[in-house]
Amino acid sequence: GAFWTAVEQQDVTGLADTLGIGADALTEVLPHLSAWRRTRRSAAELDAWRHRVVWRPLAQQPTRLSGSWLLLTPQTPDASGTGHVEWCGAVGRALAAPGVDLRTVSIDPATATRDSLTELLREQAPRGTVRGILSLLGTDTRPHPAHPEVPAGVAATLQLAQALADTDGDAPLWLLTRAAELVTSADRLAATAQRQIWGMGRVIGLEQADRWGGLLDLPAQFTEPDAERFRQALAGSGDEDQIALRRQGLFVRRLVPAPLGDTPPVRRFRARDTALITGGTGGLGAHIARWLAAAGAEHLVLTSRRGPDAPGAGELREELTALGAKVTISACDVSDRAALAALLAALRDDGRRLRTVVHAAGVVQATPLGDMSLAECAGVIAAKVRGAAHLDELVDEFFDEADLDAFVLFSSNAGVWGSGGQAAYAAANAALDALAQSRRERGRTATSVAWGAWGGSGMAADPAAEEQLRRRGVITMPPERALAALGQALEHDETVLTVADVDWARFATGFTAARPRPLLDELPAVRQALADTGPREAAQGGTEPGERLRGMPAAERDAALLDLVRSAVAAVLGHTGIEAVDVNRPFKDLGFDSLTSVELRNRLTSATGLNLPATLVFDHPTPLDLTGRLRTGFAGEESAQLPPEQAVLQELDKLEAGISALSPDHDLEAVQARLRSLMSALGDRQSADGDMPVTRKLETATDDELFEFIHREFGKSS
Incomplete structure (x- = not known):
């Protein structure tokens, strides 16, 4: 430790004392040793940020599929590829095995709505009737008629997930795709659009964990041997929720470290001639532009929707010009194919040689799944996916592919492992990774980096958002270090990579x-x-969850429940005490998102033993409201354990306490009317000895007579 501290500080005297040698012998070597040490530490830091997705074989379990299943198939012609209807039929036939009750419903994904799918699920999959819901809707890659930026299958999948939340069913949802993932060396992507289902599905799995089955990618050619593996994947996959079926067997998706170590680069990346940066006037785009200018780019073309009118565009131009680059800032929405074609044609006609393309344009999203409209979904996907697709097509049309040094797609870890509130964003970024793989299949260059949080940019631009990310374990990366990781990815000619600083x-x-x-x-x-x-333990030592709470008097339990909620909220948000939790402040203002909401629900379920829904935080928006829900849960349990007449008496105790709190200022007539209605209903019930009800007496009773009747029949509570 002393040795390396002296090296890093270039402390000749201290190092000489540590080694017990003369300082003169170290004067020449120490600067080189210090530089080597800094380089190694820097490389180790970047290595810790690098990860990639791999597929591992899954041992097949001799488990037979059984029970009732609901299969949703796309009711479309072969618009999604030759033989697609027959392929869907083969998948359905594979499920129709002995012991399986298969219900198949055909739906047109282009016309399906949230309401129509909700009605369908209520009819076909009410609670306790099916073991799982299988959807092939995502395999329809036609443009949606109202929102052509989104494939019809993606739109239908979003609405299916929303419909699932609108029902009280309990069957898990499985999303099936066709050759959407590259699992083995023999694989070819059927359609990059289906990768959007995988990105969106991972967010559905986070936001609707209690209704999630998983993602299952099937081969492009579905044969008889695949049928048995398919059934085994559904019947015996355990906790696995990202599975691919191939001729070689079943595979599961894993994120693994991808350090470079001492691996030498395959080339030296040097920016030259012209570089095009989409989203170039935004925070990320500006960092990239400075990096490319410093690396030798002669001409920087920055596009954004507002172009020169974007905030800070003028200052950025001056800064880049001072670095020696010619700068063009263009108002060009790259999701508009004609506008992008015009820009590229002008560059070509001006004699420019396009060497580097960086697609950093995008729309940040933070909308819970249940609140997202198709229009919002289309806007988020268009900014990322349409722009990338147009670049893929048009750059090759206007320029020589051999001249292109780099085609970089700025993806996000939201598409790799999911992120609550970002279903469309995750879908779009997963599609970028697929596009990079598709370009490589076609012999073209491409690198897609799924980034974590950049300091001061994107979702981390707001200090509050940055703090929220930190509490979840996602740490912002200094832009200069992130760009160093990008340089590494280009010099090692990588196709898809995840770069994120995460406290795992x-x-x-x-x-x-x-x-x-x-x-x-x-x-x-x-x-x-x-x-x-x-193993998760109950809140009170080793006791049964909620046992101590159930043994408390009601008033004491109410206070304990409020403390429990505040403590759980503080723990989820990373606060040191409950003082930071305002009981009347909405959870969304406290910093909750879909993922932390699920964590809070699970903490409270573990501590109370109550069956709480995943939508708990959304249904009860403040800590005080949520405490009321827990109180009701315990009261409901206790009432359920009492004889009916005792349960009614318990409720009447509460009624009497409420009446005693009324004053002449309150609407007494409404209360009296409701009491008369309740007493009338009670009077209409014939007694055990056959006496007729006292309804007519009650209808004409005075207020005093009514209260006297209640006290006489049910007894005073105090």
């Missing part, structure tokens, strides 16, 4: 709160964190 121990706690997430099983820090946590 903290992240895994929230990420796995609702259910196991095998995606992270091969990350050493996650394994260690989950091993240290051990």
